[in-house]
Amino acid sequence: MTTAPETSRRQKRESSGSSQPKGGTKKKSNRAKSEARLGWLIAGPAFFIMLSVTAYPIVQAVYDSLFSFRLTAPDDRSFVFLQNYLTIFSDVEVFWQALGVTLFVTVVTVAVELILGFGLALVMHKALKRIRGALRTAILVPYGIITVVSAFAWYYMFDINSGFVNNWFGWVPGIDSDLDWFANFGTAITIIMASEIWKTTPFIALLLLAGLAQVPDELVEAAKVDGASWRQQMTRVILPNMKAAIMVAVLFRALDAFRIFDNVFIMTNGSANTEVLSLLAYRTSIGRLEIGLGSAVSVILFICVLLICFIAIKFFKVDLASGTDAKGGK
Amino acid sequence: MASNGKLTGRQRLGWTVLTVVVLLYALFPVAAILATSFKTQADLGNASFLPSSWTWENYQMILVGDAQGLFLTALRNSIGITLIATFIAVVLATLCAYAIARLDFPGKKIILGSALAVSIFPVISVVTPLFNLWRNIGLYDTWPGLIIPYLSLTLPISIWTLAAFFRQIPWDLEQAAQVDGATQWQAFRRAIVPLAMPGVFTTAIIAFFIAWNDFVYGISLTSTEAARPVPAALAFFTGASQFEEPTGAISAAAIVVTIPVVVLVLLFQRQIVSGLTQGAVKG
Numbered sequence: 001m002t003t004a005p006e007t008s009r010r011q012k013r014e015s016s017g018s019s020q021p022k023g024g025t026k027k028k029s030n031r032a033k034s035e036a037r038l039g040w041l042i043a044g045p046a047f048f049i050m051l052s053v054t055a056y057p058i059v060q061a062v063y064d065s066l067f068s069f070r071l072t073a074p075d076d077r078s079f080v081f082l083q084n085y086l087t088i089f090s091d092v093e094v095f096w097q098a099l100g101v102t103l104f105v106t107v108v109t110v111a112v113e114l115i116l117g118f119g120l121a122l123v124m125h126k127a128l129k130r131i132r133g134a135l136r137t138a139i140l141v142p143y144g145i146i147t148v149v150s151a152f153a154w155y156y157m158f159d160i161n162s163g164f165v166n167n168w169f170g171w172v173p174g175i176d177s178d179l180d181w182f183a184n185f186g187t188a189i190t191i192i193m194a195s196e197i198w199k200t201t202p203f204i205a206l207l208l209l210a211g212l213a214q215v216p217d218e219l220v221e222a223a224k225v226d227g228a229s230w231r232q233q234m235t236r237v238i239l240p241n242m243k244a245a246i247m248v249a250v251l252f253r254a255l256d257a258f259r260i261f262d263n264v265f266i267m268t269n270g271s272a273n274t275e276v277l278s279l280l281a282y283r284t285s286i287g288r289l290e291i292g293l294g295s296a297v298s299v300i301l302f303i304c305v306l307l308i309c310f311i312a313i314k315f316f317k318v319d320l321a322s323g324t325d326a327k328g329g330k
Numbered sequence: 331m332a333s334n335g336k337l338t339g340r341q342r343l344g345w346t347v348l349t350v351v352v353l354l355y356a357l358f359p360v361a362a363i364l365a366t367s368f369k370t371q372a373d374l375g376n377a378s379f380l381p382s383s384w385t386w387e388n389y390q391m392i393l394v395g396d397a398q399g400l401f402l403t404a405l406r407n408s409i410g411i412t413l414i415a416t417f418i419a420v421v422l423a424t425l426c427a428y429a430i431a432r433l434d435f436p437g438k439k440i441i442l443g444s445a446l447a448v449s450i451f452p453v454i455s456v457v458t459p460l461f462n463l464w465r466n467i468g469l470y471d472t473w474p475g476l477i478i479p480y481l482s483l484t485l486p487i488s489i490w491t492l493a494a495f496f497r498q499i500p501w502d503l504e505q506a507a508q509v510d511g512a513t514q515w516q517a518f519r520r521a522i523v524p525l526a527m528p529g530v531f532t533t534a535i536i537a538f539f540i541a542w543n544d545f546v547y548g549i550s551l552t553s554t555e556a557a558r559p560v561p562a563a564l565a566f567f568t569g570a571s572q573f574e575e576p577t578g579a580i581s582a583a584a585i586v587v588t589i590p591v592v593v594l595v596l597l598f599q600r601q602i603v604s605g606l607t608q609g610a611v612k613g
Binding site for chain 1: 337345348349352353355356357359360362363366374375377378379422423425426428429430433434435436437438440441444445447448450451452453454455456457458459460461462463478479481482485486489539542543545546549550560561564565575577580581584587588591592594595596599600602603606607
């Protein structure tokens with residue numbers, strides 16, 4: 001859809017350029033040069049700001065992570081090379097526990113969101129025009145709502161003092177009015193993940209909806225004519241054709257889930273063993289002002305994100321740029 | 331199937347059930363905190379969904395009462411910082427996306443690629459160095475101290491969404507208008523701007539949601555009500571006395587900051603959906 005007008009435009013521009021009487025190669029390269037200058041002039045500010053707000057701090061974090069440095073004792077700053085990393089890696093109780101919880105949350109939420117999101121996408125895809133708008137409006141509410149608000153909403157539903165869930169579901173074995181959901185790991189992490197899933201499934205659903213819309217109708221019709229069951233249509237025609245959309249959705253959400261912070265901070269603040277990597281980094285550097293150690297946690301978190309990306313692109317061949325055709329710009 | 335608009339009774343029932351399930355899924359948690367926000371202090375422990383008697387006292391507390399200083403300043407900070415960050419991001423991203431869609435220059439791929447890289451960047455990884463730097467150069471606990479990092483959240487998605495929008499604009503219209511005697515500026519304003527505005531507007535809404543949602547920068551780079559936005563302020567709410575949980579006040583504040591989200595969604599759901607899906611996955 002985008003490529004056709006673009007190429008025709010480019011051809012037009014090139015042909016009009018060469019049709020000028022004395023427009024030799026020199027003139028053309030001058031024009032290319034001035035176009036390049038103009039391009040960077042108007043695209044540059046956004047590029048520069050994006051990089052300076054992220055690239056500079058991460059370099060600084062790598063540098064800081066090599067020092068023993070607390071803001072409470074700024075004069076005691078000393079170069080310790082990788083000592084901070086060794087300290088972190090040898091701390092099974094804190095770091096490995098947080099990493100484990102973070103990975104657990106990432107895997108479970110993304111898996112659940114994928115299934116729920118696909119269901120939602122199917123419903124929206126097949127729905128009649130007159131209810132489609134209502135459905136989309138409804139699922140955009142969790143998408144747009146502030147994560148902290150979602151965290152409080154879920155917290156208050158289950159909270160032992162103000163919640164109604166214990167009362168409503170008292171008949172379920174294991175639930176009674178004395179159940180404190182946030183006192184132990186299993187229940188606490190379940191509510192944290194529920195809030196995360198509720199808030200972010202709409203995003204996955206919309207990405208998958210776009211993927212569904214790209215599956216050619218003829219293929220589905222042909223499968224139907226050939227007598228394929230609903231299940232066969234799904235697994236043989238629809239899902240294979242949506243593979244790219246699914247992969248992109250999974251990778252984006254996995255990276256997002258790996259950075260989970262708000263829900264944990266509000267609901268448990270890391271108690272009941274629910275501490276995650278982002279919270280660990282926050283509490284070390286901003287909370288305890290141990291800049292050196294905190295920076296090391298930040299750098300590890302960053303490397304984990306890079307690793308997830310690398311694995312996805314290398315082994316699952318996710319082409320993130322395929323969406324907006326970053327490569328289409330040639 | 332469903333597209334012809336005529337449903338059998340069973341299909342109708344099926345669709346009604348599905349619709350109700352989706353609506354319940356999407357709105358139940360919001361309804362729960364909305365109900366909580368109308369509970370009296372005594373009612374908060376009543377272990378039921380609805381208040382036994384409805385009250386505005388929680389809203390009074392945060393809008394005109396004791397918690398007013400805490401909430402209203404945070405609300406002002408949130409609105410101001412978010413709108414400024416959104417505006418700057420959309421202006422810069424519009425220029426950037428225009429260049430990407432319209433001009434041939436080396437480095438386009440680098441710009442789009444780094445926008446992608448920045449969008450998957452863990453915020454928490456950069457917050458410590460920024461915390462340090464901001465304290466040294468006096469940006470800590472100020473509006474610009476949040477606006478600048480918010481740009482790292484809002485710029486990447488704005489650039490991608492707008493680049494996708496701009497690629498679909500038939501730029502030839504501009505030339506056509508010029509042939510018809512319009513100046514270049516007139517041609518741009520009359521032919522292109524009306525086509526580009528919906529994309530820019532949609533991008534602004536999405537950027538607003540993202541900045542409005544921020545929590546990590548908000549709690550890390552502020553320390554007082556001088557710049558602390560609402561999500562961060564909610565985490566610092568305390569009850570009227572040390573024996574009272576701030577549940578009612580937080581619920582009311584949560585509802586107040588959800589109102590703009592709901593209004594935008596109600597008015598512009600179609601544009602938001604197309605913006606989100608275009609920016610992320612497009613064939």
